[in-house]
Amino acid sequence: MSKYLITSALPYANGPIHFGHIAGAYLPADIFCRFLRQSGEDAIYICGTDEYGVAITINAEKEGVLYQKYVDGHHATIKAFFDKLNIRFDHFSRTTIEEHKPISQEFFLTLHKKGHIQAAVEPQFYCAKCARFLADRYVSGSCPKCGADNVRGDECTKCGEWLDPSKIVNPVCKVCGSKPEIREATQYFLDLKAFAPQLKAWLATKTDWKPNVKNKALSLIEEGLVKRSITRDLAWGVPVPLDEAKGKVLYVWFEAPIGYISATMEWAAKQGKPEAWKDWWFDKETKLVHFIGKDNIIFHTIIWPAMLMGQDKPWILPDNVPGNEFYNLEGKQFSKSDGWYIDTDDFFTKYGVDALRYAIASNSPETSDSQFTWEGFQAANNELADTLGNLVNRCFSFIKKNFDGKIPVAGELKPEDKALLDSFAPVFAEAGKSYRSYRVRQALSQTMALAITANKYVNDTAPWTLRKTDIKRCATVLNAASRAIINCAILLYPVIPDTALKILEKAGLAPDGKAPAFKPYEGSLDNTALGADNTLLFAKILPEQVKAEVEKLQALPRDGK
Structure with a gap:
């Protein structure tokens, strides 16, 4: 059975990273890895900071600090940013670890020989x-x-x-x-x-x-x-x-990709199985997948494979290199030195992590350059609030008010109920193919179409009216709608994991932080007690907030002025 060794381009320990980096190499890899695990497949996600190279020496000398101290600081800053964005590596290493030097030199000597x-x-x-x-x-x-x-x-x-x-x-x-x-x-x-x-x-x-x-x-x-x-x-x-x-x-671009190997070595050692890295790098069943931005295509499709081909040991070659295009900010490249950036510390005091993950993923630069705009972020956030959040809130609030907080027992199904329930399996099949082929935008479009369908189902069946005229029919509608909500959460887990788990907890399923299996939920919902959490999933972003953010961006000092 295949297993997946997933990597993202090693971020350079020469400064903070921004949303453009996240969109290109890290969020797509995190989404892919989460999907694979939901699907029951064996996968590890390896990364780390790239800590050698000329740019580091230049800036460390300018700051008057030792090279190692300089990269130590940036390694910690970069890892903290990944943690904030819920990018979950199995191991996040660095190229200054002791394992990196000998394996890099081995690659050089074999090619030299x-x-x-x-x-x-x-x-x-x-x-x-x-x-x-x-x-x-x-x-x-x-x-x-x-x-x-x-x-x-x-x-x-x-x-x-x-x-x-x-x-x-x-x-x-x-x-x-x-x-x-x-x-x-x-x-x-x-x-x-x-x-x-x-x-x-x-x-x-x-x-x-x-x-x-x-x-x-x-x-x-x-x-x-x-x-x-x-x-x-x-x-x-x-x-x-x-x-x-x-x-x-x-040269840093000779030894940096070898960091994928040395990081896996360090991961194995920390597992108490120092030779376990070979089970990934020497096993032909391993699918090695490198997530990168387009500026790294030459290194991961020409230089790195050539380095692997020139070795004596049975190193695997990349199975796929999902290279993404650039992700800009309001029409320009992210650049702190040019005063065109987002203060991420300020951002996360006002906006949710999952809202950002969804905004980036739903407009990711999969085949062409795309960008973060404040209006686009507002639209993505409000889509979640209006479509997913509204569906969850009105259904579960209604159940708590009218059915003692328990999902009511389903009765006889009508054609419209069967149509909704029968739609789940095809959506899982379609979205699964999209996630597996690195088309996250399409997977989200397919999933949100289900949420829209579920909202229309609730509107058309009008349980608030049925409560007065046909309580059994009302119960059936709410049971089917609850199942739709649960399946939307499962489908969205790779992109908005915390929100997905929160929805499952609201539905009374107690996932205990574990990824739900990527398949339609088959368990009985009859008389399932809903969770106690009544908070909204997403707060709407107002036009005046967008206006203020754009004005703040445009007012940032340029060229150090």
Whole structure:
């Protein structure tokens, strides 16, 4: 039987993360993992902070703190944010753990031994004022491909192109601001071209991948893979394990994905089964699924698979790489430095976590860029309040008032009752297929259609009128409506888990925090005592709140002013 090893791109321990990151790699993975467990499948969700690299050294030096102390702080901040958003990892690690260095060096040495990694001289920027060679992120300038300004030296965040730092247009040193010169330096290069045939054959088998991911990977191969530098001259990182390479470390995008493995090793050790990680990484029945943003496609579909292919041990290859597009804020990229961001501490004092999860998931950037807007958030929150919350509140309040707080016994079913009850299984089948194929937006649309149907059923049958004219018929309607509510909660659990469990508690099912099985509820509801909680599930967001939030966003200082 297949089992799933789920990962999200390791967040860089160089600053806080925002809703854009959450939408791309973390919420989709959390939803997928929750769905799999509801479906009775074996899955673990592994992640951790990426703690080496040039950007960290730059900012730690600016703040005058030790590199380790710098990443310690950001690791804690990032993990706390995930906890706030109810992103539940089986293990959240970091690349500075002791397990990471030896496995990263093993990957390098195996590729080096086979001739896939070789030393070569390359032109590299040198800052005379700082008296040092500048690794990629110590350089900024314009992208030579799309012309975007202020891009970093290794990658254009606008077009997603992996850049040769020496080709940056109008380069400047990010430390002192002066223009660097070109000098020659020796680095170690991974020969990606040697893996092109194997990569192309492997990608041809991926008939269920998102077109944006597969097409990007294939286009990179067609354009021609080249040798890429995988070492840097830095004091912070995993040392290159060769005597002749003193002072060099592995490029962060060589060793960072190996963090998926070292994190699983640490997870296994903490379970008291230090060898259990092999049951996942060496088992061909394991489906390895990497959730990423589109700026990481090249690393997870070309470089990382090539690194795995070049090893001697039986490492599994990615089964799927669900890459999402960008998630912006009111038409622009999230950027704290540019004054275009949301104060998350303030946000969560006013708005619910599940409302945010639903808003992001229902407009997630699955196939094209999407965005968080305050009007969109209001609409998503109010949809939950008006459709789901209203259904739960009016049915359960009516039962408490008129049936001693117990779901009444169902009597003879009429065609409209049977139609509602018969609709549950098809919705579970359809939504299950959507969740499994990473189409969360579609799964939510299918589920909310059921909630709308249930609301219409209640409106059409009018139990408030039946109470006076046909109490047995009223009982049947409320029993069927309660079953619809329960099934909506089960279907929505992957996206709004706390709310789903709260609904089940209101229905008297006492889930005890456990994920409900992903199937129509089959137990009897006759005379089930409802829970004592009478609170509303969602508070409506008013237009004046939206107006105030937009004005606050627009009033944030720009460029440090």
